[in-house]
Amino acid sequence: IGGLFRNVVGGKTLTKEDLEKPLKGMEDHLMRKNVAREAAVRLCESVERDLVGLKTGSFTSVETTIRQAMESALQKILTPTTSLDLLRAIQSTNAGTPQRPSRPYVLSIVGVNGVGKSTNLSKLAFFLLQNKLRVLIVAADTFRSGAVEQLRVHVRNLQELSQREGGEVGIYERGYGKDAANIARDAVSWAAENAWDVVLIDTAGRRHNDQRLMSSLEKFAQLARPDKIFMVGEALVGTDSVQQARNFNAAFGAGRGLDGFIISKCDTVGDMMGTLVSMVHATGIPVVFVGTGQHYTDLRTLNVAWATRLLLS
Amino acid sequence: MVLQDLGRRINAAVTDLTRSQNLDEKAFDSMVKEICNALLEADVNVKLVAGLRQSIRRSVNFKELAPGVNKKRVIQKAVFDELVKLVDPHAEPFKPRKGKPNIIMFVGLQGAGKTTTCTKLARWYQARGFKSCLVCADTFRAGAFDQLKQNATKARIPYFGSLTNTDPVAVAAEGVEKFKRERFEVIIVDTSGRHRQEDALFEEMVQIQQAVRPQQTVMVLDASIGQAAEAQSRAFKEAADFGAIIITKTDGAAAGGGAISAVAATHTPIVFIGSGEHLLDLERFDPRAFVGKLLGMGDMQGLMEH
Ligand SMILES: Nc1nc2c(ncn2[C@@H]2O[C@H](COP(=O)(O)OP(=O)(O)OP(=O)(O)O)[C@@H](O)[C@H]2O)c(=O)[nH]1
Ligand SMILES: Nc1nc2c(ncn2[C@@H]2O[C@H](COP(=O)(O)OP(=O)(O)OP(=O)(O)O)[C@@H](O)[C@H]2O)c(=O)[nH]1
Ligand SMILES: [Mg+2]
Numbered sequence: 001i002g003g004l005f006r007n008v009v010g011g012k013t014l015t016k017e018d019l020e021k022p023l024k025g026m027e028d029h030l031m032r033k034n035v036a037r038e039a040a041v042r043l044c045e046s047v048e049r050d051l052v053g054l055k056t057g058s059f060t061s062v063e064t065t066i067r068q069a070m071e072s073a074l075q076k077i078l079t080p081t082t083s084l085d086l087l088r089a090i091q092s093t094n095a096g097t098p099q100r101p102s103r104p105y106v107l108s109i110v111g112v113n114g115v116g117k118s119t120n121l122s123k124l125a126f127f128l129l130q131n132k133l134r135v136l137i138v139a140a141d142t143f144r145s146g147a148v149e150q151l152r153v154h155v156r157n158l159q160e161l162s163q164r165e166g167g168e169v170g171i172y173e174r175g176y177g178k179d180a181a182n183i184a185r186d187a188v189s190w191a192a193e194n195a196w197d198v199v200l201i202d203t204a205g206r207r208h209n210d211q212r213l214m215s216s217l218e219k220f221a222q223l224a225r226p227d228k229i230f231m232v233g234e235a236l237v238g239t240d241s242v243q244q245a246r247n248f249n250a251a252f253g254a255g256r257g258l259d260g261f262i263i264s265k266c267d268t269v270g271d272m273m274g275t276l277v278s279m280v281h282a283t284g285i286p287v288v289f290v291g292t293g294q295h296y297t298d299l300r301t302l303n304v305a306w307a308t309r310l311l312l313s
Numbered sequence: 314m315v316l317q318d319l320g321r322r323i324n325a326a327v328t329d330l331t332r333s334q335n336l337d338e339k340a341f342d343s344m345v346k347e348i349c350n351a352l353l354e355a356d357v358n359v360k361l362v363a364g365l366r367q368s369i370r371r372s373v374n375f376k377e378l379a380p381g382v383n384k385k386r387v388i389q390k391a392v393f394d395e396l397v398k399l400v401d402p403h404a405e406p407f408k409p410r411k412g413k414p415n416i417i418m419f420v421g422l423q424g425a426g427k428t429t430t431c432t433k434l435a436r437w438y439q440a441r442g443f444k445s446c447l448v449c450a451d452t453f454r455a456g457a458f459d460q461l462k463q464n465a466t467k468a469r470i471p472y473f474g475s476l477t478n479t480d481p482v483a484v485a486a487e488g489v490e491k492f493k494r495e496r497f498e499v500i501i502v503d504t505s506g507r508h509r510q511e512d513a514l515f516e517e518m519v520q521i522q523q524a525v526r527p528q529q530t531v532m533v534l535d536a537s538i539g540q541a542a543e544a545q546s547r548a549f550k551e552a553a554d555f556g557a558i559i560i561t562k563t564d565g566a567a568a569g570g571g572a573i574s575a576v577a578a579t580h581t582p583i584v585f586i587g588s589g590e591h592l593l594d595l596e597r598f599d600p601r602a603f604v605g606k607l608l609g610m611g612d613m614q615g616l617m618e619h
């Protein structure tokens with residue numbers, strides 16, 4: 001019984017010293033969950049600020065108090081401040097207003113190599129098709145071998161599915177080697193002429209430390225004028241997540257940043273969900289979807305309670 | 314490049330300490346701490362870092378260093394040895410033999426860079442006089458065969474695959490059989506991305522392996538992988554007993570500590586690193602030379618000979 005109550009400091013006013021060791025434990029815990037050190041340290045600092053001088057509840061240990069504080073810190077950081085209702089945004093753009101003519105809603109996907117851009121773009125298309133929309137997929141990765149054929153296969157599969165599910169899907173492609181920004185612009189105007197509801201633009205993977213490839217994103221944004229730019233980041237990535245998020249967010253020129261993250265491959269990391277935290281922490285940009293597998297239905301909106309539970313388990 | 318910043322930081326920590334006026338235990342401790350933080354920021358597995366911290370402390374044993382010994386040298390050597398231990402498993406990597414079929418199978422997580430790297434490797438051996446070819450046993454990912462076909466065509470490497478047969482085991486077996494008959498020397502088999510959480514995918518990998526009986530199975534790892542590296546690579550090791558690791562995307566900004574942790578967890582050597590999206594962006598990897606360079610060859614050369 002003595003052991004049970006050892007850590008109970010009910011009604012104690014917490015000092016920096018009380019918190020130091022258990023907070024270090026929390027920091028290590030977060031890093032084991034693949035939270036980048038930078039984000040883990042900051043989160044622990046904010047918890048420390050919240051708790052120093054606070055009186056603990058009766059029968060509550062320092063550890064439990066820290067856990068609860070971390071839980072709300074994580075919830076706060078992961079919960080978007082503005083809600084993104086994609087379907088409503090699409091609808092209102094398609095409908096237009098007296099001031100704004102009706103037009104297709106344009107969405108583009110960016111990110112480093114191999115994270116799952118093309119696959120999650122196809123999942124997004126599937127979701128839109130289920131909502132009976134007409135979706136045009138644009139093959140603007142004109143570099144990587146097989147990138148165009150990959151999308152062609154997805155479009156063929158989705159066409160089959162849409163016969164059952166409704167909606168309509170098509171592909172806009174111009175082969176390899178051409179300038180992606182020009183293709184995107186042409187695709188968007190073609191989509192407007194042909195009354196597509198949504199244009200989904202795939203782009204080539206690029207290293208966030210490659211100046212040349214990153215700077216071409218600015219022209220891309222100017223010509224394609226996407227309503228939303230989503231970055232795909234994979235749950236597998238480590239500390240690099242922080243710089244990936246920052247560099248992509250800064251790549252589109254003044255006044256234009258990312259609108260959301262899709263965190264892919266969440267099914268491959270167990271409870272190591274740290275990437276979610278690292279990317280949001282680095283930029284303040286919300287996670288709009290998580291990828292949980294390699295099939296069209298494996299795309300979810302982020303359940304903050306679920307993510308927080310895994311991070312603290 | 315991968316690990317370079319980490320190397321610089323570790324080097325600076327060691328140098329700072331050994332240059333400082335009073336080389337006492339407190340300064341030593343803070344150097345160890347700084348090195349560990351650098352490793353953690355480079356995605357080296359958290360448990361591994363804790364182990365390394367203890368090993369360095371133990372092998373230096375600061376309290377009992379005799380007054381006469383060159384403390385700087387002892388500390389440098391301890392750090393160097395521990396880092397080499399991380400990346401150098403003392404296992405001899407496989408070398409293909411001329412005049413025989415050498416079957417190499419690629420495995421790894423989704424999007425790691427397998428398909429890109431298998432063409433690079435086929436070209437590497439081709440350029441060194443091996444009759445090389447590629448087999449596409451990825452029948453799952455959309456456009457996988459087109460990707461391999463286009464890469465192989467650019468590199469002028471013969472390839473095999475199927476657009477209609479969806480059984481990767483059958484396709485792999487057929488392709489390898491065909492190329493063996495045609496007396497190819499290096500036959501590289503590309504497979505789909507997979508992860509340990511999905512049993513069926515691992516089962517499929519084992520079946521492909523049983524069908525093609527590779528001399529060498531290679532695990533491809535993305536240099537930017539984080540803490541999941543250890544569990545995933547262990548599971549791949551258990552299921553497919555890979556004998557070599559190739560780290561890709563080392564041209565990125567990631568420090569590569571996750572991939573290094575996979576080496577430590579599986580006692581398997583890194584044999585090549587991928588350093589770009591193009592066909593020729595492949596380099597041989599030598600762990601000792603690598604860590605030596607990392608920590609500034611000048612200082613370390615002497616240590617390596619002891
Ligand atoms: N397990 C799992 N795999 C995924 C997920 N999303 C994508 N993948 C896989 O990741 C691999 C790479 O996906 P792609 O969509 O081709 O990635 P990309 O970012 O378009 O790649 P590049 O265009 O070459 O830069 C494929 O094998 C996908 O099946 C996911 O949520 N979970
Ligand atoms: N910058 C860089 N990109 C690379 C390197 N190796 C591969 N890539 C890119 O990484 C992405 C994924 O490569 P793939 O070869 O398709 O990966 P994979 O492991 O075959 O993917 P799956 O078959 O879907 O599991 C592509 O965009 C490649 O161009 C590298 O060394 N450096
Ligand atoms: Mg793609």
Ligand SMILES: [Mg+2]
Pocket residue numbers: 427428429451454457503504505506
């Ligand atoms: Mg592949």
